[in-house]
Amino acid sequence: xxxxxxxxxxxxxxxxxxxxxxxxxxxxxxxxxxxxxxxxxxxxxxxxxxxxxxxxxxxxxxxxxxxxxxxxxxxxxxxxxxxxxxxxxxxxxxxxxxxxxxxxxxxxxxxxxxxxxxxxxxxxxxxxxxxxxxxxxxxxxxxxxxxxxxxxxxxxxxxxxxxxxx
Amino acid sequence: xxxxxxxxxxxxxxxxxxxxxxxxxxxxxxxxxxxxxxxxxxxxxxxxxxxxxxxxxxxxxxxxxxxxxxxxxxxxxxxxxxxxxxxxxxxxxxxxxxxxxxxxxxxxxxxxxxxxxxxxxxxxxxxxxxxxxxxxxxxxxxxxxxx
Numbered sequence: 001x002x003x004x005x006x007x008x009x010x011x012x013x014x015x016x017x018x019x020x021x022x023x024x025x026x027x028x029x030x031x032x033x034x035x036x037x038x039x040x041x042x043x044x045x046x047x048x049x050x051x052x053x054x055x056x057x058x059x060x061x062x063x064x065x066x067x068x069x070x071x072x073x074x075x076x077x078x079x080x081x082x083x084x085x086x087x088x089x090x091x092x093x094x095x096x097x098x099x100x101x102x103x104x105x106x107x108x109x110x111x112x113x114x115x116x117x118x119x120x121x122x123x124x125x126x127x128x129x130x131x132x133x134x135x136x137x138x139x140x141x142x143x144x145x146x147x148x149x150x151x152x153x154x155x156x157x158x159x160x161x162x163x164x165x166x
Numbered sequence: 167x168x169x170x171x172x173x174x175x176x177x178x179x180x181x182x183x184x185x186x187x188x189x190x191x192x193x194x195x196x197x198x199x200x201x202x203x204x205x206x207x208x209x210x211x212x213x214x215x216x217x218x219x220x221x222x223x224x225x226x227x228x229x230x231x232x233x234x235x236x237x238x239x240x241x242x243x244x245x246x247x248x249x250x251x252x253x254x255x256x257x258x259x260x261x262x263x264x265x266x267x268x269x270x271x272x273x274x275x276x277x278x279x280x281x282x283x284x285x286x287x288x289x290x291x292x293x294x295x296x297x298x299x300x301x302x303x304x305x306x307x308x309x310x311x312x313x
Contacts, residue, residue, distance in 0.1 A: 030199035034191075038207040043294055046214055050301035114272045115196040115279065123201065124279040128260035132245055134203075135286050139242045142293030146235070149300035 004059045006052055014045035027090075031119045170219070177219045184212040192287050196276070202283040206290025213291075214298045222302045234296050241289025248281045 003009050017040030024033035088095045105122055113121040123131055192205035217225035252264035262278020263271035 031201070031204075034199050034204045035207075038204050038211070042211055043207055043214075046218070047297065047301060050298065054301070054304055112272070113275045113279070115276065117196055117198060119199070120195050120201055120279065120283075124282050125262060125275055128249070128262075128282065131282065131286065132249065132260070135242055135245055135289050138293050139238055139289055142238050142289075142296055145297045146300050149304055 005057060006059055007049075007057055009059075010045060010048040010052065013048070014041050017041040017044070031117075173219055177215050181212045181216055184215070185209060188212065188291075192283065193280075195283055196279060202286025203290055205283075206287040207294060209287065209291040210294030210298070213295050217298060217302060222299065225299065225302075229295055231296070231299060234292050234299070237288050237292030238296060241285045241287070241292065244285035244288065245282045248278060248285070252278075 003012075017036060021033045021037040021041060024030070024036055092098075105118055105126060109115070109118045109121045113125055115121055188205045188209035188211075191200035191208055192202065195201035195205070213225060213229055216228065248262070248265075249260040252261045253259055255264035257264040260278075260282075263274040265277045265281075266272075266274030
């Protein structure tokens, strides 16, 4: 399938994001699904549309050969498929990830934090540093976007003003 | 979008439930799925919908850019300040048990999680609104025929 209309591409990626949110629900990761639906399908799509309004709606024809990207995609996909063959069955309790820190969180949360949602307990309390870092990342990204976009409009406006003055 | 009567009416009806739902997600994050990140995004969506339908000037009047920009920093400050408070109470950074009496450490955890989630939500919502404003303020007015 080939799409040059970027509006359709943005819409399709939004649909893909919503579908993967459904996939996360099926995998019992409701917090992640929530984030994916709100950020991936919601905000990202709106911001992409905002970007399209600033640029063009049609993709420019590619200048270079498509053979190398296609090869990279196929090799990566094959490696991922090869990797999934080794994964433990879905939901099995004796996987390494379920035996490392997860039992400790499940055991300690009712005693130490006493809130029903263990995900929130891990996110905000046990891993408070991580979440602080994530918040600072969002802070930095927001500041960067404001500086990049607003700085240039102000400069352009000043240049326009100089032109009208002269 | 002055002549899109149905869009204006429907979005006006939708925005209050969206904001209310964002607050529910924010404060119910201890009990069910949700938390500051999701709530911040949903809260911002209410404003962005308003900006999309009614235009950037109306949005600027509802959410002045200076306040939105202050919100970005205030959220991080609230989070980091909660951590710094426990430092002054001779506890480790971000140890929320410092927020309550020593015999009721669980209450301190509840309060700490509430505060840091509020900080996260404030920063996320402000960043989303500010980024949308930054994009929208550069774009020319979108004509109906463009879509």
